[in-house]
Amino acid sequence: MQFPLVQLVRQIAPQPEIADVSMAVQEAWHRSRTLDRIRPGMRIAVACGSRGIRHYLTIVRATLAVLRERGANPFIVAAMGSHGGATSQGQRELLASYQIDEVHLGVPVLTDMETVCIGHNSWGQPVWWDRNALSADGVVTISRVKPHTDFRGRFESGILKMLVIGLGKRQGADQVHSFGTRGLRDMMPESAKVILEKTPFLGGLAILENAREETAHVEVVDREDLWEREPQLLEQARQLMGRIPFSALDVLIVGECGKNYSGAGLDPNVVGRMLIEASPEMETNVPRITRIGLLDVSPESHGNATGIGIADLTTTRALAAIDPLPFRMNNLTARFLWRSKLPLAFDTDREVIAACLQTCWQPQLDQVKLCLIPNTLEVAELWVSAPLAEEARQRSDLELVGDPQPLPFDETGRLLQEKLFPHSVRARRQVHL
Structure with a gap:
């Protein structure tokens, strides 16, 4: 079938961004009350999770430098619940994929x-x-604060969640998730009260990222300030996060899902689908999307294609990339099973996109609102069909770049994602191979 021509759209609204991340992190620690709690010779555990934080290695190195300067003896402890197949080796490999290892x-x-x-x-x-x-x-913890993919509450993804679920390991994650969204929203803070009373937790570095996935703000939240300050940072992060800048799409094509992009693989805050059993869908600040096609699972996910069921259609190679052990472990622990039901699959990207267009309830090709993104984290640049390009032309926060062009496929029917998104994680990964 024929495909619509697409044009590049760039989101150009001003974004806060830290120029020197290492310096900002060190200054945040030096300004904090938490650093005053640390004495020479103390063994300090630095909790690190499995999220793909921008400048992760730089941030961890800067934190370790301050602790060493203070005379402490720091070490890293994995804080990622049941990720990595809930095994020590799996979690070690996940951290190492971000260069969080002894060598670096x-x-x-x-x-x-x-x-x-x-x-x-x-x-x-x-x-x-x-x-x-x-x-x-x-x-001390190193945590990105952002809206959670599963629920809304005073505390979502951030320091408190890392304390309860991340450092709770397999048992802690399973225990909280066994209550579904109630456990995350209502019980998780109650468990945190016990942790603050019974453990040597001192404080956490909170990281906020802008809509372009760059570090926008860093701040050390002391244990005494956690209850008041983290909810404020969460609201700040909610305003900063990247979104698809259109209210309705007929078709969304996502290049990759992955745990490095979102805990849900495909971020519901971006695609507007919660898909949680017995729970309502989101109604505001998300696009209404008829059909979602997914092309790949990121290698950084180590076979954990959590959230693949948020898409309607996918490729056979995406399904082949699934490793049943971490996939089942993470989803059975999280207990959000709808999201990981396997979509209908096709052998080529061309077939997936064609099927999306054929089933999107808009039979007039020139009227189809088609959008392509590399993943649900990197949405500053999007490729769109003519109706969306016309909408973008009328808006001051969006910029049209270049001319409309055909979707680029190779001879096997694979979409050339690196050509469409040369600055994406996927494209950078190919450079390093």
Whole structure:
């Protein structure tokens, strides 16, 4: 079938951005009350998770430098719940994929899965915490604060969630998720109260990213300020996050899903589909999309295609990229099973896009609102069909770049994503291969 021509649209609204991330991180630690809690000779566990934080290695290195300057003996502890197949080796490999390892940091990296029950929360439920972190003289976290993919609450993704679920390891993650969204929204803060009382947690570095996935703000939140400050940072992050700048799409084509882009693989805050059992869909600030096509699973996901079910159609190679062990472990732990039902699959990208166009409820090709993005994290640049390009032409926050052109496919029917999105994670990955 014929495909619509597409044109590049760039979001140009001004975005806050830190020029020197390392310096900003060190200054944030030096300004904090948390640093005053650290004395020479203390063993400090630095909790790091599995998210693809921009400038992650730089941020961790800067944090370690300040701790060493203080005379402390820092080490890294994995704080990612059940990710990496809920195994020590799997979590070590996940951290190493971001260069969070002994070679690049010069400190021990501990990924053991053993936990200790440190008490019970107000729901009568046990609270689990990483044994290595508990044995330290102090614990600090490195967390990106952002809206969660599964629920809305005062605390979503950030420091508190890393304390409860990340450092809770497999048992902590399973225990919170066993209550579904109630566990995340309502019980997670109750478990955090036990952690603040019973563990050596000192404070956490909060990272906010702008709509272009660049570091917009860093701040150390002391343990005494967590309850008041993190919700404020969450609202700030909600205003900064990248979004698809259109209210309705007939077809959205996503190049890759992945845990490095979103905990849900495809971020519901971007595509507007929660797909959570017995829960309502989002109604505001998200686009209404009829058909979503997904082409690949990122290699950084290590076979964990969580969220692939948010898409309607996909490729056979995306399904082949799934490793059943981490895929099942993460989804059975999270208990959001609708999101990972396997979509209908086709052998080529061309077939997926054609099927999306044929089933999107808009039979007039020249009227189809088609949009292509590389993933749900990088949405500053989008390729769109003529109706959306015309809408963009009328807006001051969007810029049309170049002329309309055909979708680029190779001889096998694969979409040339690197040509469309030369600045994406995927394109940068190809350069390094």
